[in-house]
Amino acid sequence: xxxxxxxxxxxxxxxxxxxxxxERPDEARSYEQRAADLLRFGLSGSLSTLALRTVDYxxxxxxxxxxxxGRRFALNGALIAIYLLDLAARQHQLGDATTHRPGxxxxxxxxxxxGLASFAIADRLA
Numbered sequence: 001x002x003x004x005x006x007x008x009x010x011x012x013x014x015x016x017x018x019x020x021x022x023e024r025p026d027e028a029r030s031y032e033q034r035a036a037d038l039l040r041f042g043l044s045g046s047l048s049t050l051a052l053r054t055v056d057y058x059x060x061x062x063x064x065x066x067x068x069x070g071r072r073f074a075l076n077g078a079l080i081a082i083y084l085l086d087l088a089a090r091q092h093q094l095g096d097a098t099t100h101r102p103g104x105x106x107x108x109x110x111x112x113x114x115g116l117a118s119f120a121i122a123d124r125l126a
Contacts (some may be wrong), residue, residue, distance in 0.1 A: 010116060
């Protein structure tokens with residue numbers, strides 16, 4: 001169930017790495033654009049997957065909730081926030097074309113890696 005969101009974040013990190021080793025600035029910008037496009041493409045599927053897990057938690061009777069249910073609920077909310085912040089940081093990075101230097105902004109990469117780590121933790125709690 002977490003394959004699409006984790007796959008999108010993994011692919012965005014791959015494109016970020018390609019942007020760091022690109023030979024020309026236009027190549028780097030193209031890779032950064034593809035990473036943002038990927039996140040835009042996967043946004044609806046990723047958020048719906050995470051939202052469905054949150055709804056499942058909210059609909060479960062309190063007596064059926066296990067010890068990790070609250071942690072999973074909080075982690076799902078954090079994953080949604082990380083995903084949206086990652087996309088916003090990428091859009092900001094692409095919008096600032098005047099001072100574009102490849103690899104100058106590590107915030108999107110850091111958010112993608114944080115999202116992947118959160119997915120790993122969520123998978124262990126499930």
